[in-house]
Amino acid sequence: MSSTVESSTPSKVDVLVIGAGPAGLTCALGLAKAGVNVRIVDHSPTKVQSGHADGVMPRTIEVLQSHGLADALLKDANQVYTISNYNYEADCAGRVTMINEPTARYPFAATQNQGVMEGILGDALLKEGAVIERPVRPTAIDLSTDENELKDPDAYPIKVRVKKLNEEEAAEELVHAKYVVGADGAHSWVRRALNVPMEGEQTAHVWAAIDFTPTPDSNFPDWRNIATVNAKDVGIMLIPREGGKIRLYVELGSEDGLVNAESGRLDSAQFSPDRLLEIAKKAFAPFVLKTTPENVEWWTVYVIGQRVASTFSVKDRVFIAGDACHTHSPKGGQGMNVSINDAHNLAWKLAYTIRGWAGTSLLDTYEFERRSFALELIAFDKWFAEGFSAKARAKLIAEGNNVDLPGPLEAFRAFSSVTTGIRIRYAPSIITATAPDKTDENGPYTLTVGKRLPPQVVLRVADRRPVNVQDLCLSNGRFKLFVFTGDVLSADDIQSLNKLTTDLDALLSELPKGLLEVFSIIKAKDDAITYMDVPQTLRPHWTSIHFDGHASGPVYDAYGINREGALVVFRPDGYVGTITPLGEVELVRQYFRQFLK
Amino acid sequence: MSSTVESSTPSKVDVLVIGAGPAGLTCALGLAKAGVNVRIVDHSPTKVQSGHADGVMPRTIEVLQSHGLADALLKDANQVYTISNYNYEADCAGRVTMINEPTARYPFAATQNQGVMEGILGDALLKEGAVIERPVRPTAIDLSTDENELKDPDAYPIKVRVKKLNEEEAAEELVHAKYVVGADGAHSWVRRALNVPMEGEQTAHVWAAIDFTPTPDSNFPDWRNIATVNAKDVGIMLIPREGGKIRLYVELGSEDGLVNAESGRLDSAQFSPDRLLEIAKKAFAPFVLKTTPENVEWWTVYVIGQRVASTFSVKDRVFIAGDACHTHSPKGGQGMNVSINDAHNLAWKLAYTIRGWAGTSLLDTYEFERRSFALELIAFDKWFAEGFSAKARAKLIAEGNNVDLPGPLEAFRAFSSVTTGIRIRYAPSIITATAPDKTDENGPYTLTVGKRLPPQVVLRVADRRPVNVQDLCLSNGRFKLFVFTGDVLSADDIQSLNKLTTDLDALLSELPKGLLEVFSIIKAKDDAITYMDVPQTLRPHWTSIHFDGHASGPVYDAYGINREGALVVFRPDGYVGTITPLGEVELVRQYFRQFLK
Known part of the structure; x- marks a missing residue:
């Protein structure tokens, strides 16, 4: 029998991340890249091996690309371009495009096992010198109630007791942390330990998910597309996966012996892959998706709950992210x-606070931005879950209602900001300017405060190499200033260019070193220009300066910027912080003063 | 003192590759992927660490991509789009596009240390289970003179004695090989051991190459482009490299103390990086490319020789490839x-012969195709070397001649088939049909017998994923049959489609299993079509069938194929073997009968 041994001295860490799923890993990666002292623990001895999440949407791929990880994800991932819709009642079938976002850099959903994503993020984290500690479980958390301690940026007001699970002599350690991130899933221990309630409801929808490799002699022509099937009163959704695998979501009902008569709870013991495949097969007929038991990789049964945590942080010291703060279909x-994207939003804010560059008001923007998004997600999910439930439709019809629930494409379109992640617009705050937003309604390509930088290809002046502007906005913890110089070399602009340079030099000297990176985009396309023709402030490195001139179209026009130019500040997470006229460096200074110390 | 110990029993191998540079590795990789029993030895204890070759041209990147290796190369390689031309005599400077090939999938030259290329190829080889044996040097080679043995496909008519160089007791081994590939460089031991003469001449052009990292305060605006400088009587060429490095080629003359007075030979002891940089600096003025001695990575001095081996094979049993058979600037x-590309051409031919699928006439096509190319290369190099020699220009001017040597762009353009590799067209032979070649002059995009498959994007029917057709022609040792079906589902075509299917089934059953892969490209773009609407022969796998319908333009038009369709056979190296009308499976059969047993 093992005894509990406590390590002799408590250890200190700036951030303790609890949970090494996609949220926890993304947060730890962002922190480690910013040089923050971070530890990440997970109770499971290994990363996810099969099943769980499998969809990676366009904006998420952009975020991975900003960490240099999109290629690794896309290497073996499946790409979904099409949704097929089979409605047996209406005897109709059709195919529609899945991603309808003209600015999507990756116009598809990637499907890939969550374990691969965890491997990619974990490898990147390892390169930053941080190792996932596992299996390690937190057993107690204590957040100081001393307001002075909570306000002291140098204090470690959180004590977490963690237990190593795989040692003969199970060791406990007391960790003193400045900040804790609970990224520990839908049943979050951190959330419950701090008594953060979930708001919302369990639905009546019960579904099974089953992952398998079909045998090649299927007669279903759409098994490489997302396929939704409304058959009698069983809803089915098929997701094509990497390596020729598929996932099948199957709707279950009371006739399937769902509920344990004694406990009144969902009784997964009633189910097996064979049983689930049998239900699916019946609903799927006349089409067949053959498989054999050894080709079933993973399965689960679940009730859809649609809930959001009442708060995403406690005292701006403990944060929850990911499934810990929102559950849905x-x-x-x-x-x-x-x-x-929760973690991507949170990491740089923690880093800036820990560096002493910003106060706690910056941390408040995490809940402000991400909780509104989670509520949007639930609104989408309600529509989506109803629309896909054949049982809900059958019930409505039985009650004499007119069934006009949205089809899948309508649902995806209506909630495009949620589904693709592309259209999300963070509301005005200390990090998202309120004005000017005149560019907001000028079309999908236009740069808009609060939205992400849409991809465009520019030509690097020094070597005429085409570069996607998104690849200038790397996730390196820095703000980016894009100087749209206008026609920089026209005679009448030289004077204002010199003033701009002087003003920018002053601003850069005031800001913490490394906070702001400068890139320039020249409107002119002129083969006589070299990168040395532009003042050095606008080209700190030979890779900093670009032409607007690639065949893909004029970038200025796409962004709604005229030849008078503009200054655009991007937050470290790639969202537009502010846009000002070219000469107005003072407005940029004011923007930073809102949240920097 | 070490004694020589011979291993007790001679070993046998199908192919022994001597030399693990880019040619040897590419050959070994192609053979290993085809399941051939191959060994590769190199006298050097490690791969190249710095210097040597650094330019990778568009067609070569396509070949790497066909092995799944382009991403690995491009990850950190520099990309060159522009050539800058400075002529101090004429006081002019200008920039021109480097790659002027509309069908280039990669419209740039990649620059990257040869060692990285060797690492990428070596890693791929390792995945196939083959290890580079080093340092191992061949000490003797004996090719049988028994004609019966030479003709016996099961014989091992070559005996090579190889010596392990890094063992205390230096071991020798006697290797019996069916084939030997000498990819052992300009001073090829294999070539000399078999008395294969080089034809051609040493030039009077002496140059130095020096690799270094410049300090950031250079005032030369074109250091990230290829830059040619004709200054007084010193020619200079600058190549931008990976990681901000550059290579400088500097022309040397008799005034530089080139020749050792006693030996009459090039005296590299006269040189040092400092000395070379001093010569370059003087010629480069008023521009400056600062560096410091510790930033000099590699340097060499050389006389340009322009020579081609008189034969590329001995008795169709020993082959030479790469620098072993051609030297140039x-x-x-x-x-x-x-x-x-030599090795890419050779590997599949060796594999087919070893499998017993083809006779030695297939091997003859290696020299036939690649020696003509080498001669073209020398013709280019003569023009190129003269054009870049400031000393040659000065001499011509002193002699009262009119200097109208080509500029670099003209040279690159005139020899585009050599420089980019894109326009190479193999002449008619048993593997390259003579007819029809009516499509030859129809423009750069048109499919042409003897040329490589130009890239085009098609939509995969099963999931509507955009796919580059070049990525269907993987380097897996197989021929590819592209069935351009025309408008396959129009009523009047069904009958001919059924006949085509029957004929193709018959052909496939006659050919060795695995020799021919079938892909279909449908002309129609019709959302109602599924991949199951087409006979299974035309879609052996769900990834085999595609639409012509991507936004990038109609593929049929680009290839010069009308709605009546066509059959196109691609060789395992990606070159068009034959094109026939859609119904003429018999012509395809005849094509294969020319070289298959």
Whole structure:
């Protein structure tokens, strides 16, 4: 029998991340890259091996690309371009495009096992010198109630007791942390330990998910597309996966012996892959998706719950992210995406606070931005879950209602900001300017405060190499200033260019070193220009300066910027912080003063 | 003192590759992927660490992509789009596009240390289970003179004695090989051991190459482009490299103390990086490319020789490839490219012969195709070397001649088939049909017998994923049959489609299993079509069938194929073997009968 041994001295860490799923890993990666002292623990001895989340949406791929990880994800991932819709009642079938976002850099959903995503993020984390500690479980958390301690940026007001699970002499350690991130899933221990309630409801929808490799002699022509099937009163959704695998979501009902008569709870002992395949097969007829038991990789049964945590942080010291703060239907393929983007939003804010560059008001913007998004996600999920439930439709019809629930494409379109992640617009705050937003309604390509930088290809002046502007906005913890110089070399602009340079030099000297990176985009396309023709402030490195002139179209026009130019500040997570006229460096200074110390 | 110990029993191998540079590795990789029993030895204890070849041209990148290796190369390689031309005498400077091939999938030259290329190919080889044996040097080679043995496909008519160089007790081994590939460089031991003469001449052009990292305060605006400088009587060429490095080629003359007075030979002891930089600096003025001695990575001094081996094989049993059979100026950035493409041409032919699928006439096509190319390369190099020699220009001017040597762009354009590798067209032979070649002059995109498959994007029917047709022609040792079905589902075509299917089934059953892969490209773009609407022969796998319908333009038009369709056979190296009308399976059969047993 093992005894509990406590390590002799408590250890200190800036951030303790609890949970090494996609949210926890993304957060730890962002922190480690910013040089923050971070530890990450997970109770499981290994990463996810099969099943769980599998959908990676366009904006999430952009975020991975900003970490240099999109290629690794896309290497073996499946790409979904099409949704097929089979409605047996209406005897109709059709195919529609899945991603309808003209600015999507990756115009598809990637499907890939969550374990692969965890491997990619974990490898990147390892390169930053951080190792996932596992299996390690937190057993107690204590957050100081001393307001002075909570306000002291140098204090470690959180004490977490963690237990190593795989040692003969199970060791406990007391960790003193400045901040804790609970990225520990839908049943979050951190959330419950701090008594953060979930708001919302369990639905009546019960579904099964089953992952398998079909045998090649299927007669279903759409098994490489997302396929939704409304058959009698069983809803089915098929997700094509990497390596020729598929996932099948199957709707279950009371006739399937769902509920344990004694406990009144969902009784997964009633189920097996064979049983689930049998239900699916019946509903799927006349089509067949053959498989054999050894080709079933993973399965689960679940009730859809649609809930959001009442708060995403406690005292700006403990934060929860990912499934820990929102649960919903997995069929929309949102879970892993929202989790990664929660963490992407949080990491740089923690880093700036820990460096002493910003105060706690910056941390408040995490809940402000991500909780509104989670509520949007639930609104989408309600529509989506109803629309896909054959049982809900059957019930409505039986009650004499007119069934006009949205089809899958309508649902995806209506909630495009949620489903693709592309259209999300963070509301005005200390990090998202309120004005000017005149560019907001000028079309999908236009740069808009609060939205992400849409991809465009520019030509690097020094070597005429085409470069996607998104690849200038790397996730390196820095703000980016894009100087749209206008026609920089026209004679009448030289004077204002010199003033701009002087003003920018002053601003850069005031800001913490490394906070702001400068890139320039020249409107002119002129082969006589070299990168040395532009003042050095606008080209700190030979890779900093670009032409607007690639065949793909004029970038200025696409962004709604005229030849008078503009200054655009991007937050470290790639969202537009502010846009000002070219000469107005003072407005940029004011923007930073809102949240920097 | 070590004694020589011979291993007790001679070993046998199908192919022994001597030399693990780009040519040897590419050959070994192609053979290993085809399941051939191959060994590769190299006298050097490690791969190249710095210097040597650094230019990878568009066609070579396509070949790497066909092995799944382009991403690995491009990850950190520099990309060159522009050539800058400075002529101090004429006081002019200008920039021109480097790659002027509309069908280039990669419209740039990649520059990257040869060692990285060797690492990428070596890793791929390792995945196939083959280890580079090093340091191992051949000490004797004996090719049987028994004609019966030479003709016996099961014989091992070559005996090679190889010596392990890094063992205390230096061991020798006697290897019996069916085939030997000498990819052992310009001073090829294999070539000399078999008395294969080089034809051609040493030039009077002496150059130095020096690799270094410049300090950031250079005032030369074109250091990230290829830059040619004709200054007084010193020619200079600058190549931008990976990681901000550059290579400088500097022309040397008699005034530089080149020749050792006693030996009459090039005296590299006269040189040092400092000395070379001093010569370059003087010629480069008023521009400056600062560096410090510790930033000099590699340097060499060489006389340009322009020579081609009189034969590329001895008795169809020993082959030479790469620098072993052609030497020329390195400044055109061709060496590594021609070497890789030699080996790419040879590997599948050896594999087919060893499998017993083809006779030795297939092997004869290696010299037939690649020696003509090497002669073209020398013709280019003569023009190129003269054009870049400031000393040659000065001499011509002193002699009262009119200097109208080509500029670099003219040279690159005139020899585009050599420089980019894109326009190479193999002449008619048993593997390259003579007819029909009516499509030859229809423009750069048109499919042409003897040329490589130009890239085009099609939509995969099963999931509507955009796919580059080049990625269907993987380097897996197989011929590919592209069935351009025309408008396959129109009523009047069904009957001919059924006949085509029957004929193709018959052909496939006659050919060795695995020799021919079938892909279909449908002309119609019709959302109602599924991949199951087409006979299974035309879609052996769900990834085999595609639409012509991507936004990038109609593929049929680009290839010069009308709605009546066509059959196109691609050789395992990606070159068009034959094109026939859609119904003429018999012509395809005849094509294969020319070289298959």
